[in-house]
Amino acid sequence: MLRRIASRSSNFVYSYSQTRPFPKPSHLATTTQQQIRQHGDGPGPDAPTIQLTFINPDDSQTTVAARIGETLLQTAHRTGIEIEGACEGVCACSTCHVILDQELYDTLLDETEGGHLGEDEEDMLDMAFGLTHTSRLGCQIHVSEVMEGSVITLPKATRNFYVDGHKPKPH
Amino acid sequence: MITMHRILLTSSQRSLRSSRPKVAATATATATATTTPTHAASLSTAALVHDDNDANRFSIRGKFRTGRASYLDMSSTTPLDPRVLDKMMPYFTLLGCYMRARKSSFSRDQTVIDATLSCSIVYALNILSRFNIPFAARCSLTHAFANFHSSRSNVQIGSYGNPHSRTHSYGWESESTVEDARAQVASLIKASPKEIIFTSGATESNNLSIKGAAHFYGGEGKGKKHVITTQTEHKCVLDSCRSLEQEGYEVTYLPVQSSTGLVDMEQLENAMREDTFLVSIMAVNNEIGTRQPIEEIGALCRKKKILFHTDAAQMLGKLPIDVNAMSIDLMSLSSHKIYGPKGIGALYIRRRPRVRLEPLFSGGGQERGLRSGTLPHTLCAGFGAACELAEKEMEIDDAWIRYLSDKLCSGIEARIPMVTRNGHPELRYPGCVNYSFAYVEGESLLMALKNVAVSSGSACTSASLEPSYVLRALGVDDELAHGSLRFGIGRFTSEAEVDFLLDLLEDHVGRLRDMSPLWEMVQEGIDLKTIQWSQDAHH
Numbered sequence: 084m085l086r087r088i089a090s091r092s093s094n095f096v097y098s099y100s101q102t103r104p105f106p107k108p109s110h111l112a113t114t115t116q117q118q119i120r121q122h123g124d125g126p127g128p129d130a131p132t133i134q135l136t137f138i139n140p141d142d143s144q145t146t147v148a149a150r151i152g153e154t155l156l157q158t159a160h161r162t163g164i165e166i167e168g169a170c171e172g173v174c175a176c177s178t179c180h181v182i183l184d185q186e187l188y189d190t191l192l193d194e195t196e197g198g199h200l201g202e203d204e205e206d207m208l209d210m211a212f213g214l215t216h217t218s219r220l221g222c223q224i225h226v227s228e229v230m231e232g233s234v235i236t237l238p239k240a241t242r243n244f245y246v247d248g249h250k251p252k253p254h
Numbered sequence: 255m256i257t258m259h260r261i262l263l264t265s266s267q268r269s270l271r272s273s274r275p276k277v278a279a280t281a282t283a284t285a286t287a288t289t290t291p292t293h294a295a296s297l298s299t300a301a302l303v304h305d306d307n308d309a310n311r312f313s314i315r316g317k318f319r320t321g322r323a324s325y326l327d328m329s330s331t332t333p334l335d336p337r338v339l340d341k342m343m344p345y346f347t348l349l350g351c352y353m354r355a356r357k358s359s360f361s362r363d364q365t366v367i368d369a370t371l372s373c374s375i376v377y378a379l380n381i382l383s384r385f386n387i388p389f390a391a392r393c394s395l396t397h398a399f400a401n402f403h404s405s406r407s408n409v410q411i412g413s414y415g416n417p418h419s420r421t422h423s424y425g426w427e428s429e430s431t432v433e434d435a436r437a438q439v440a441s442l443i444k445a446s447p448k449e450i451i452f453t454s455g456a457t458e459s460n461n462l463s464i465k466g467a468a469h470f471y472g473g474e475g476k477g478k479k480h481v482i483t484t485q486t487e488h489k490c491v492l493d494s495c496r497s498l499e500q501e502g503y504e505v506t507y508l509p510v511q512s513s514t515g516l517v518d519m520e521q522l523e524n525a526m527r528e529d530t531f532l533v534s535i536m537a538v539n540n541e542i543g544t545r546q547p548i549e550e551i552g553a554l555c556r557k558k559k560i561l562f563h564t565d566a567a568q569m570l571g572k573l574p575i576d577v578n579a580m581s582i583d584l585m586s587l588s589s590h591k592i593y594g595p596k597g598i599g600a601l602y603i604r605r606r607p608r609v610r611l612e613p614l615f616s617g618g619g620q621e622r623g624l625r626s627g628t629l630p631h632t633l634c635a636g637f638g639a640a641c642e643l644a645e646k647e648m649e650i651d652d653a654w655i656r657y658l659s660d661k662l663c664s665g666i667e668a669r670i671p672m673v674t675r676n677g678h679p680e681l682r683y684p685g686c687v688n689y690s691f692a693y694v695e696g697e698s699l700l701m702a703l704k705n706v707a708v709s710s711g712s713a714c715t716s717a718s719l720e721p722s723y724v725l726r727a728l729g730v731d732d733e734l735a736h737g738s739l740r741f742g743i744g745r746f747t748s749e750a751e752v753d754f755l756l757d758l759l760e761d762h763v764g765r766l767r768d769m770s771p772l773w774e775m776v777q778e779g780i781d782l783k784t785i786q787w788s789q790d791a792h793h
Binding site: 199202205206209210211214216242 | 470476605607608610612619622623624
């Protein structure tokens with residue numbers, strides 16, 4: 084009888100998701116900023132563009148044409164800038180971390196609801212390497228006209244940095 | 255031999271009591287020495303000389319009880335509450351038998367779970383008896399069995415996985431333990447669990463807050479380089495500030511009000527500058543027990559948009575804390591001050607508005623990137639359990655400790671003349687009592703109080719010969735500071751211990767004062783400050 088019950092118990096797979104119904108505290112129930120979690124390519128090649136300059140980790144500069152409406156991460160991947168974007172733009176990692184200048188950062192901050200970034204983006208930024216006061220996640224910034232001519236600095240490394248010089252390709 | 259020894263003891267005690275001089279009766283001291291009963295002297299192996307009689311009179315040899323000293327140093331650390339040990343034990347065990355706790359959400363599976371549980375226990379016991387499992391392992395099974403009805407914990411024995419392992423149930427169980435503990439700590443300070451990160455103790459939390467905030471908000475190009483703290487902070491805060499000074503930051507060490515130790519709000523406001531980014535003021539002082547006006551300081555810092563860090567290691571679980579009502583941005587917490595295990599603490603970091611810190615050490619980015627490293631889920635579970643107990647028992651602990659503290663204070667002040675209490679009379683945590691005994695040498699008093707474990711300053715400075723800097727900041731002069739003792743009363747202190755301490759204090763303070771020529775002079779009415787001590791007196 085012991086053996087039969089033991090074999091029945093082995094059918095109970097430990098279901099992790101079931102055992103953690105953690106209640107969200109009421110004062111943190113809502114995020115003010117809706118996170119961008121889109122898949123897909125963004126606007127097509129005939130969308131209006133603006134000029135953006137990226138300062139790469141090796142201090143070289145690249146000027147690209149960014150389509151209005153796409154995220155900075157999509158711009159970078161399309162134009163070959165070396166940003167990893169491990170989670171493909173769903174605000175689940177910190178590898179698309181970019182550093183803006185103070186003016187642009189303040190302008191973009193003014194456009195958010197509540198005057199501050201969403202909780203999820205802040206959480207991911209907490210883990211970013213080389214965080215600064217004007218850091219953002221590239222997958223959370225939509226390119227718009229106000230960013231014409233801006234300079235975007237890439238940090239020297241990310242959480243997924245490789246000391247052997249390997250550069251992950253965008254997927 | 256033994257009976258002779260016993261007679262010797264009692265007679266020396268008798269001679270001591272009878273020969274203690276009353277007030278302003280210095281002549282009688284010498285008189286009593288010569289008229290000491292001769293039978294005591296004949297049993298003693300010492301020669302009949304006046305000096306030796308004095309030595310016998312003031313000797314404390316043989317007056318101590320055997321066994322452990324009574325522990326009255328709760329401010330330095332507290333013993334582990336047995337209920338906390340119960341919660342921690344299962345995670346230290348190796349046995350692979352897996353049991354699942356009864357959870358209300360799975361009520362429909364109750365019967366099957368019970369069957370699985372009982373079979374697992376029977377199965378495990380069967381294995382145990384066959385393989386001659388050592389005693390400790392069998393004990394842990396008993397603990398786990400006693401524990402599996404607990405409503406909170408998810409796992410029992412055999413849960414030794416790394417909480418950061420994502421791929422197997424050992425890791426998930428440990429992670430769940432850590433998250434439960436995090437919620438327990440957060441609920442004690444009315445914060446969200448996301449705002450708590452575990453560290454190795456309050457010292458690490460203090461370092462992380464101060465240096466981390468400095469490196470993020472300060473430094474070249476950012477313009478902020480001023481920190482405000484007080485002179486009575488814990489050594490780790492003062493040392494962190496000093497190391498920031500080495501890096502080019504500026505630190506203001508605010509003085510405190512003399513004899514109470516409270517921070518002056520006006521002085522604090524005047525010290526705040528344009529480039530101030532952090533104010534660090536501890537909530538309850540560990541040496542004198544003074545409770546600072548945290549709500550006011552927090553409100554002031556919020557108004558000036560300055561980060562407010564407080565070291566709440568002595569306040570957690572003893573006095574109520576509400577991080578939102580007190581506008582606290584960063585708070586250091588310690589486990590071993592609230593009957594939890596040593597080696598674990600936490601840092602509360604506000605998320606709204608977001609406070610950023612630079613981590614002290616680099617690694618895999620655990621704990622929001624601020625504190626990399628594998629978490630000791632065993633110790634986290636203990637810390638969480640201690641916080642849960644503290645939340646439940648805060649009121650009764652407070653009532654008991656307040657009662658004992660009042661008894662101790664009124665007893666000391668009634669039975670021993672010329673004592674001063676250091677710290678604020680009302681705004682304090684009653685469990686930390688600090689008294690200065692005038693004209694008594696502190697180290698000798700400590701040595702005489704061998705049957706009671708007390709301290710003469712905080713544990714972190716007890717190795718040096720300097721008197722406590724906290725007492726110096728209160729304006730207590732050096733000699734009085736040397737004659738100060740700190741008593742810590744806690745959840746497990748009994749009334750008998752306090753009575754015993756009072757008896758001992760009265761005895762030994764009296765004895766030491768009898769030996770002191772300064773005391774004699776004071777009794778005669780001489781003002782010591784008017785005396786010109788000779789040049790040779792101080793070498």
